Amino acid sequence: MKNAIQFSLSILFSLFISSAVVAQEKHTLQRGDKIEKVDIRDLHNKPAVTPGIGEKVTLIFYPDPDSPSQNDVFVDEIKRWKFPEEEYMAYGIVNLADSPYPNSVIRFMTRMVRKRSKQEADALILTDPKSLIQEAWNTGDCNNSFAILLVDADGEVLFWKAGALEADEITFIIDEIKSNVSESHKYTEQEMQAFDL
Structure with a gap:
C-alpha cells in the first residue's frame, strides 16, 4: 500500500x-502573438511609450548591455536597407534591468554611441529599467542576449528571438519586412559611405 x-x-x-x-x-x-504598447523610459529617464506598435511594421532591438555585439551582423545588414518611413520604423530598447551597471552610466554611454555615424545620430533608443517589456510581452529570459522583435502594422509578432541570429533568420526578418511594406531599397556601397562621419 x-x-x-x-x-x-x-x-x-x-x-x-x-x-x-x-x-x-x-x-x-x-510568432502570431499580438502585443500592445508599453510605458517605458527614454535615454534621459523620462516617461516614453513604445512607438509604432499597431501602426507600422516595427523592428525592435532589445539588447542587454552585457551583450552589445551579439547581433552585430544583423544590425550591419539591416542598416543597408531603406523602407518607407510611413510604413516602417526601427528602434532600440536597452534592457537595463538585466545589467549590473548603473542605469545612468548605460544611458550616457548609449547617447555617446549614437554619434558614431550620420545614420545612427537620429536613432531612437529607449530604456527598460524594470523588465517592463519582458513582463508585458512575455518574452521569457532576455539576460545576456541581444533580442530581436519584428511585428506587423497590426502589432502581430512576425519574429522574436533572444539570442544570436543565424544567417537564415537574418534573411527571414528582412524578407518579412519587405513583404509587409510597399517598397524597399538596398543601399549600394557608395550610398553607405554617405552615412560615414
Whole structure:
C-alpha cells in the first residue's frame, strides 16, 4: 500500500512538473502573438511609450548591455536597407534591468554611441529599467542576449528571438519586412559611405 501511494505521488509530481513546463513554454512570446504598447523610459529617464506598435511594421532591438555585439551582423545588414518611413520604423530598447551597471552610466554611454555615424545620430533608443517589456510581452529570459522583435502594422509578432541570429533568420526578418511594406531599397556601397562621419 505504501509503495502504491509513493508511486501515485511520483506520477502526480511528474505530471505537475510537465504541465508547468508546458505552461511556461506556452506563454513565451512567439510568432502570431499580438502585443500592445508599453510605458517605458527614454535615454534621459523620462516617461516614453513604445512607438509604432499597431501602426507600422516595427523592428525592435532589445539588447542587454552585457551583450552589445551579439547581433552585430544583423544590425550591419539591416542598416543597408531603406523602407518607407510611413510604413516602417526601427528602434532600440536597452534592457537595463538585466545589467549590473548603473542605469545612468548605460544611458550616457548609449547617447555617446549614437554619434558614431550620420545614420545612427537620429536613432531612437529607449530604456527598460524594470523588465517592463519582458513582463508585458512575455518574452521569457532576455539576460545576456541581444533580442530581436519584428511585428506587423497590426502589432502581430512576425519574429522574436533572444539570442544570436543565424544567417537564415537574418534573411527571414528582412524578407518579412519587405513583404509587409510597399517598397524597399538596398543601399549600394557608395550610398553607405554617405552615412560615414
